[in-house]
Amino acid sequence: MKSFSQGRKKAYEVCEYIYLAGTGAAGLLGWINGLDSKARWLATRPILWSAIEYIQERSVYLYIIIALMVCFSFFYRRFGDPWALEKIQFILDEYQGKVFAANNAPKDHDRVTIFKHQKNCLLARHWSASKWYMPWGDRPAFSNYLVPYLRSGHMSKKSSAIFYAPDGSDKAEGVAAMAWARKQSVVVNDLPEIRSTTSKRDIDKYSKATKCDKGLLERYQKEGRQPPRSIAAIPIERKGELWGVVVLDSRSPLGVTNHSVENYTLTVALIGHLLEKA
Known part of the structure; x- marks a missing residue:
């Protein structure tokens, strides 16, 4: 049976942000991969270029991580709000x-x-x-x-x-x-009320009216359960x-x-x- 909790509500909200952020991160990563050290604004910033180069070398792994996070968020949200x-x-x-x-x-x-x-x-x-x-x-x-x-x-x-x-x-x-x-x-x-003492006639009546198998009703009798x-x-x-x-x-x-x-x-x-x- 379905259940819900505050934790699931928070996770659903977080997944929405992950989905949006992942799309933006993929676009940003694509832009970073297109940069060149010969660019005028990077030529005088060796530390910045080192950081960009570090990201470019690992971009494949970053794309995989982003894709996994986006896919997880998408499918988690498919379970319902x-x-x-x-x-x-x-x-x-x-x-x-x-x-x-x-x-x-x-x-x-x-x-x-x-x-x-x-x-x-x-x-x-x-x-x-x-x-x-x-x-x-x-x-x-x-x-x-x-x-x-x-x-x-x-x-x-x-x-x-x-x-x-x-x-x-x-x-x-x-x-x-x-x-x-x-x-x-x-x-x-x-x-009819189904109890341990209920007659077969009443069981038949209940079964016919509800299309419930007599075997199930007899089990209810043995277990002391009331349908x-x-x-x-x-x-x-x-x-x-x-x-x-x-x-x-x-x-x-x-x-x-x-x-x-x-x-x-x-x-x-x-x-x-x-x-x-x-």
Whole structure:
């Protein structure tokens, strides 16, 4: 999952200056290499010429250093602007506060998470994986998944939840992948509570409503974990193309409703615009 810090923000700013300074330094070095000791203004300045000659002899190495610094700065900035990521985090936190204001539950029970669609994943670990050398489990290798990108709040940041999102919608996994495949919002609520004592009938009902594998729900039972009882997934567009989904989930059966989606379409659109810089 994405993260940001003050250190990364400073590094991003420094890289901007390095990129500009490197371009200027390369131009200056080119000018120095074109100087000649016979120049009138250098003929009477032997110390200055010695310094220039010293630089000229090592100009190849200096060009390499400048090129490496400029390339590093360029590619580091390609990872995204921490400022945009910080603003998206702020929006998610506000979204969480507004949508779940009436729930009066712990923050990690009501979450807003951005999932990014990634193609040809090899190392993404699917829940069905039982062998370390086959992280894709019972799904094909190099499959497409929705993977966690950013989450609201300060807890539950280390999420291992990924959703199988192939080209065919019939095999899409979870509410998130359903929204991705349909290219429209999906809301599922009033789901059965999954506990160790939950009946198979309720597990079947939950599985059918969310397109979640029964095997995963049975694992939740064994581990004493509680899946959400209401979920909404909203597609996000970035630069006019489908990029991922925003998922709202709550342990309250009616914690997420159609109003959670309809009243915040502008918020999701704004996230999509900020993702162009993140």
